[in-house]
Amino acid sequence: MKRLLLLLLLGLGVQAEGLTDDWVNLQRLEPSFKLEMAYATPNNFLKAAVYPQALCLLHRPVAERLKMAQQALLQQGYGLKLWDCYRPLSVQKKMWAIVPDDRYVADPSQGSRHNRGAAVDVTLVTAQGQPLEMPTGFDDFSPKASPSARDQWTPEARTHFEVLRKAMTDAGFAPLASEWWHFDYNGWKAYPVSDFPLAER
Ligand SMILES: [Zn+2]
Secondary structure, three states: OHHHHHHHHHHHHHHHHHOOOOEEEHHHHOOOOEEOOHHHOOOOOOOOOOOOOOOOEEEHHHHHHHHHHHHHHHOOOEEEEEEEOOOOHHHHHHHHHHOOOOOOOOOOOOOOOOOOOOEEEEEEEEOOOOEOOOOOOOOOOOHHHOHHHHHHOOHHHHHHHHHHHHHHHHOOEEEOOOOOOEEEEOOHHHOOOOOOOOOOO
8 A cells, every 4th residue: 555655656746747837936945046147137148138037937847956956065065046047938039139159049949948947057156155266257158168168267167167067967957068057957858948928937
């Protein structure tokens, strides 16, 4: 009987993982995350605030995995600061109009993993949220932003990226070849491209 119950619960868990409309406000799930949502301010390459508010929305399994990374980092005296999470497809189209280069901006005809609520732009901070030296600033569309350019980075930036990369990959995310700050949730294919306005669901 116990075994049956366990199987039933496991079955429900799998089903929950597959739900596509299970959005989570990351900071509500785990308040220790820092947010600096660049696209909610004019301080981004679009030179305009394209989000109505600073909000990190992700599908629940993605947010839970990110929380695992955060917990591992807090134990080492570090933490995560988010620059971008879910991004509506309409915003993706505005970005593509300015930077039509798929090394740095996903082609909206394919959709970005951000549009699926399954990718994050993230940097390492101290556990108190103070900035640390990293390879480049956010949305630095240059070769130096690539992890393969690490020989151009300072030793401090290399160390901090390595701490970030390990925490993220251990938690189930994959790094991107062209941007050190971007990580895809390994199960991103399960989620469709979305275009609802950035607001709590
Ligand atoms: Zn990204």
